[in-house]
Amino acid sequence: MxxxxxxxxxxxxxxxxxxxxxxxxxxxxxxxxxxxxxxxxxxxxxxxxxxxxxxxxxxxxxxxxxxxxxxxxxxxxxxxxxxxxxxxxxxxxxxxxxxxxxxxxxxxxxxxxxxxxxxxxxxxxxxxxxxxxxxxxxxxxxxxxxxxxxxxxxxxxxxxxxxxxxxxxxxxxxxxxxxxxxxxxxxxxxxxxxxxxxxxxxxxxxxxxxxxxxxxxxxxxxxxxxxxxxxxxxxxNGVIPTPTASPTPSPSPSPSPSPSPGAARCTATYQVISQWGGAFQGEVAVKNTSPTASSAWTATFTFAIGQQINQSWNTTLTQNGATVTARNASYNGSLPAGASTTFGFIATWNNTTNALPQVNCTLS
The missing domain is CATH 3.40.50.1110 (SGNH hydrolase)
Incomplete structure (x- = not known):
């Protein structure tokens, strides 16, 4: 106004x-x-x-x-x-x-x-x-x-x-x-x-x-x-242009859940995609390194310098103080043996140093 x-x-x-x-x-x-x-x-x-x-x-x-x-x-x-x-x-x-x-x-x-x-x-x-x-x-x-x-x-x-x-x-x-x-x-x-x-x-x-x-x-x-x-x-003026129709891409099918194999192994890799004044975009790749499929995953990491996540995607994410817990979304929890998925987020930082945290992950 x-x-x-x-x-x-x-x-x-x-x-x-x-x-x-x-x-x-x-x-x-x-x-x-x-x-x-x-x-x-x-x-x-x-x-x-x-x-x-x-x-x-x-x-x-x-x-x-x-x-x-x-x-x-x-x-x-x-x-x-x-x-x-x-x-x-x-x-x-x-x-x-x-x-x-x-x-x-x-x-x-x-x-x-x-x-x-x-x-x-x-x-x-x-x-x-x-x-x-x-x-x-x-x-x-x-x-x-x-x-x-x-x-x-x-x-x-x-x-x-x-x-x-x-x-x-x-x-x-x-x-x-x-x-x-x-x-x-x-x-x-x-x-x-x-x-x-x-x-x-x-x-x-x-x-x-x-x-x-x-x-x-x-x-x-x-x-x-x-x-x-x-x-x-x-x-x-009350005149509404009409959009031109064209084929809409079909959504990719979500993976079907697989039975839980019990104790499964995984690795998680953290990277900063880009950063700008006071904010940055991060990404974590979670990979199933076990010989059997998984039905769910959880990744955890701890920030060292007060980074605060304010938006995320491809995950259900919570932050408690410096500790971040990211769990799979409804559509990307199932990982066949050797498969991987990624999730991302936008967070704030001090615009001086942005150390990469160690990420731990578990599968079920």
């Missing part, structure tokens, strides 16, 4: 319209429209596409809008004021937000009419989260949006490309996800709660539009704002 009354801008625009005969967009004189930008660090920090989009909407006469979310960040300096509220969370993944049911309280507090969702970048790291799993997370999030507001208008981005030096699989993973999004949207969109797809990928160059192969620079933010504006303006 911009920290000044929206009515001032609306009355000024109305005065111009009356005096000079300028036609205002359809929703500029309607009820206040609440718009939630939802995403990760590309939305959150600093996420200046939000400022540029807000300014363009205001300039075009869409003055009766309110950007909403739990973070009031307004750290972009373009020489104009803007509504900085958003629901972007650096380091968060679509699968983590869905698995941990983080969205419903955000929705309850913000009460949006429209959601702009650019989410999935952090699911791409390492290439271990299948496209179908990300789409399943999207589906759960859409259900939560509609539970909050049955008339929710949902604008979903085909996310910007990734080409970071430490992730050789990211570019292909993003392409696979983006190719699947239109078909996914076509299967879920409804007249009451339409899903509109925005192509943020085409024409976005990681070499010139980002500073690190992931996060947009000023030219990247401008491109994102330019892509968001047309479909959002259409939705504000």
């Amino acid at each position: 911009l920290r000044r009354p929206h009515w001032y801008a609306f009355l000024a625009a109305l005065l111009v319209a009356v005096t000079f005969g300028v036609a205002l967009p359809a929703l500029s004189a309607a009820a206040l429209v609440r718009i939630m930008p939802l995403g990760d660090s590309i939305t959150a920090g600093p996420g200046c596409w939000r400022a540029l989009l807000w300014h363009r909407l205001q300039t075009a006469g869409y003055t009766n809008i309110d950007f909403v979310g739990s973070d009031p960040d307004g750290g972009c300096n373009y020489g104009f004021s803007y509504d900085g509220d958003h629901e972007g969370h650096g380091g968060y993944a679509a699968t983590g937000i869905a698995d941990q049911n983080q969205l419903p309280p955000w929705l309850a507090a913000a009460r949006p009419d429209i959601v702009l969702m650019h989410l999935g970048t952090n699911d791409m790291w390492g290439g271990f989260i299948p496209t179908a799993t990300v789409l399943a997370a999207y589906t759960k999030l859409v259900g939560q949006m509609r539970a909050n507001n049955p008339n929710m208008k949902i604008i979903v981005a085909q996310i910007i490309p990734m080409n970071p030096s430490g992730c050789p699989t990211c570019a292909a993973s993003v392409t696979a996800l983006n190719n699947a999004i239109p078909g996914w949207a076509a299967g879920l969109t409804t007249a009451q709660s339409p899903i509109v797809v925005v192509d943020q990928w085409t024409g976005f160059n990681t070499a010139t539009d980002t500073g690190d192969g992931v996060h947009p620079n000023d030219t990247g933010f401008q491109k994102m704002a330019d892509r968001w504006y047309p479909p959002l303006a259409q939705v504000l």
Whole structure:
């Protein structure tokens, strides 16, 4: 919410319209429209596409809008004021937000009419989260949006490309996800709660539009704002673009549980996938090294410098002080002899040292 009354801008625009005969967009004189930008660090920090989009909407006469979310960040300096509220969370993944049911309280507090969702970048790291799993997370999030507001208008981005030096699989993973999004949207969109797809990928160059192969620079933010504006303006005008249908990838089947072999042996390997200011992404690979299959696994480790996990996937994870206990999810507990699985997490660290803990694992 911009920290000044929206009515001032609306009355000024109305005065111009009356005096000079300028036609205002359809929703500029309607009820206040609440718009939630939802995403990760590309939305959150600093996420200046939000400022540029807000300014363009205001300039075009869409003055009766309110950007909403739990973070009031307004750290972009373009020489104009803007509504900085958003629901972007650096380091968060679509699968983590869905698995941990983080969205419903955000929705309850913000009460949006429209959601702009650019989410999935952090699911791409390492290439271990299948496209179908990300789409399943999207589906759960859409259900939560509609539970909050049955008339929710949902604008979903085909996310910007990734080409970071430490992730050789990211570019292909993003392409696979983006190719699947239109078909996914076509299967879920409804007249009451339409899903509109925005192509943020085409024409976005990681070499010139980002500073690190992931996060947009000023030219990247401008491109994102330019892509968001047309479909959002259409939705504000009551015109809903229809997504183009395409085949949706079938989810990979979950392994069937195997009988417990009793005492089975395993190894667990911990690695840091990437780290940035105050946060990092970790991954643990669990391998069944026994000659028989297992039906469940548990991995435990202890942090040494106060790291705190705030999101995880492919596991049921708890942290008690420095000690972390990770158990298999419902779909990855069964490991044939010699097979392995991975789970991941986002955690905070002191931005100085990030020692790798020793991981112990057991199978049953």
